[in-house]
Structures are given as C-alpha cells and as structure tokens.
Amino acid sequence: MIITVGNTKGGVGKTTLAVNLAIARALDGRDVWLIDGDRQGTASSAIALRGQSGKAPGVACAQYTDGTALRGQVLQQRNKFDDIVIDAGGRDSTALRAALVLSDVLLVPFAPRSYDVWALDDMAALVDEVRSVRDGLRAFAVLNLADPGAGSDNVEAEAAVAEVKQFEYLETPIRRRKAFSNAGGAGLCVLEIMPRDFKAISELKALKEAVFDMQRTSKED
Template identity: 75%
Template structure:
C-alpha cells in the first residue's frame, strides 16, 4: 500500500501525520518505508532522531524532493515494502505530482481556517490530473490541528465545506491541536510511545488509522 500525505498548503501538519502513520504501521508489524518528499526534510529529521535514540522498531526513511527520483526509486523498490508512506507537498511540486501517480491513497490534512479549506481546490485539480493518468486513486481529507472543543463552530464549518469537494471523502476523525503531537513528532515517536501518555491524542490517531485501514479495507 502506498499512501501519500500531502497538500499544496503548508502548515497543515502533513509531516506530523505521515510520521505517526508510518510508525503506527511499523508497530503493527508491517514493513514500512517512509519517504520525505519535501525539501525541508522534517520527516527525515524526525526519523533520524528516532534512530539516534535507538527506539524500536526502526523506520526506513529516504528523502527524495525531486519527482523523477522519487518516482524511479519507488518503482524500483515498492515490492520490498508492505507500506510506503510519502510525505509530500507544502506547495505544488514535482514530488507531490509523482507521489499522486504512484499512490493507492491520498490523505489530505487541512486546518479549520478558511484559506486552508480554499486551498483544497488546488489539490482537487491535482487529483483530477492524476486520475486522468491512472485509475484507483482513493482520496480522503481529514481535519488536522482542529480546535480542541468538541462543539467548535470553526471545525464543523470547515468539515461541511470540505464535504462538498467531490474529489475527497471526508474522514470524520479530526486530529486536534495537542502538545503531544508536536512533542512526539520532534522525537520521531508515535504519540503512544510518549510518557506520560496523552490518551486523547492516542485515541485520535487510532481512530484515523481505523478509518484508513480497517473500515475502508485497504490494508
């Protein structure tokens, strides 16, 4: 399974989710390869921090910000891995476009801000282009960095707006703004590996993973 976590809009937490998904799959016993397709290299830095602390399981990680290199490496090595997670975006890049052609699933995180929701139109256009060249790309949008309140108007309005973008299926599993996610990401850890544990953060990631892999039956 190849999953891209991407968005042309920066600052929506795509790297945080990509790292969390990759580690969660590795903890579940899967052979996982995380690809950092962003020139900033934040995902690669997180996995380097994990390796330095000798945390197990280790996560294989490579950085390919160039689309042609990303495409060729994935095509050559895809059969070695059960799951490939690609962190791509922050802008319309060759790496993001290559990832969309290669992926089985696209997960687009967005924040409950109007300009983040509007930016999904750009991603919708890229999805249309990718689907014109290949069949079977499944696309999901998830509310990330959501307001902590259970009844946030901003959260509900953003979710309603995204539900109207036909290219995406909206996942009703919001990831809220929690310090645990930034702490875990910086250390290359899953939120469940942090001590003390933030059980709400763990539950949110678990619900997202269930939506991606169990309910949709794409594992």
C-alpha cells in the same frame, strides 16, 4: 499500500501525521518505508533522531524531493515494504505529483481556517489530473489541528469539505494537542510517548484504522 500525506498548503501538519502514521504501522508489525518529499526535510530529521536513540521498531526513511527520483526509487523498491508513507507537499511540486501517480491513497490534512479549506481546490485539481491517467486513487480529507472543543470553525470546515467532490471526508479529526508535536519532534508517535495522552492516542488510532482498513476493505470488495 502506498499512501501520500500531502497538501499544496503548508502549515497543515502533514509531516506530523505522516511520521505518526508510519511509526504506528511499524508498531503494528508492518515493514514501513517513510519517504520525505519535502525540501524542508522535517520527516527525515525526525526519523534520524529515532535511529540515533535506538528506538524500536526502526522505520526506513529516504528523502527524494525530485519527482523523477522519487518515482524511480518507489518503482524499484516498493515490493520490499508492506507500506510506503510519502510526506509530500507544502507546494505544488514534481515530488507531490509523482507521489500521487504512485499512491493507493491520498490523505489531505487541512486546518479549520478558511484559507486552508480554500486550498483544497488546488489539491482537488491535482486529483482530477491523476484520475484522468490512472484509476484507483482514493482521496481523503481529514481535519487536522482542529479546535479541542466542538468549535464553530470545525463545523464550518467540515461543511466546506463536503462541497469538494474529489474527497471523501474522514470523520476522524486530529485535534491540536501538544502530544502530536512533541512526539513527532522526537521521532516518536503518540503511542510511544510518556506520559500517555489517551485522547491523542485514540484520535491517531481512529485515523489509522479509517485510512488503512478502509483501503483494504475496498480492495477485497
């Protein structure tokens, strides 16, 4: 399965989610390739730290910020991996567009702030473009960096996403927890760090199952 975690809006935590999802799938016994399509290279740096520490399981990682290179490499090597997770975006780029054409699933994290919700319209337009030339792309939106409590900002953001027909809203929010940033910065996911944050673990597992199991069920149907 190929999944892109992306948004044209920066600062929504897409890299943290991409790294956590890639490692979580590797812990499930999957052979995973994480592609860093962002010029900042944060995902690549995180996986490099993981390799330097000798943490297992290993996760293959490469950085392709040019759309042509990303497309060519994925087409050549996709059969070598069970899952490919692409971290792309922060802006509208050739890498993001190439990733969308190749992906089975697009996961768009957004934060509970008005300008983050408005940015979903840009991603919705890209989804429409991709769907005009190919079938099968499923697009999910997930509330990331959500308020720890049941704040009004979270509720309002959920309601706003319901108006964007291109996305399926996942009721698996990821809340603003230090465990996610601490784990990602060390090349780990929240399933691995100590002390264990059971709320963060539960949220990541719920998101992983929603994205990957939903897509598998869809293909079987």
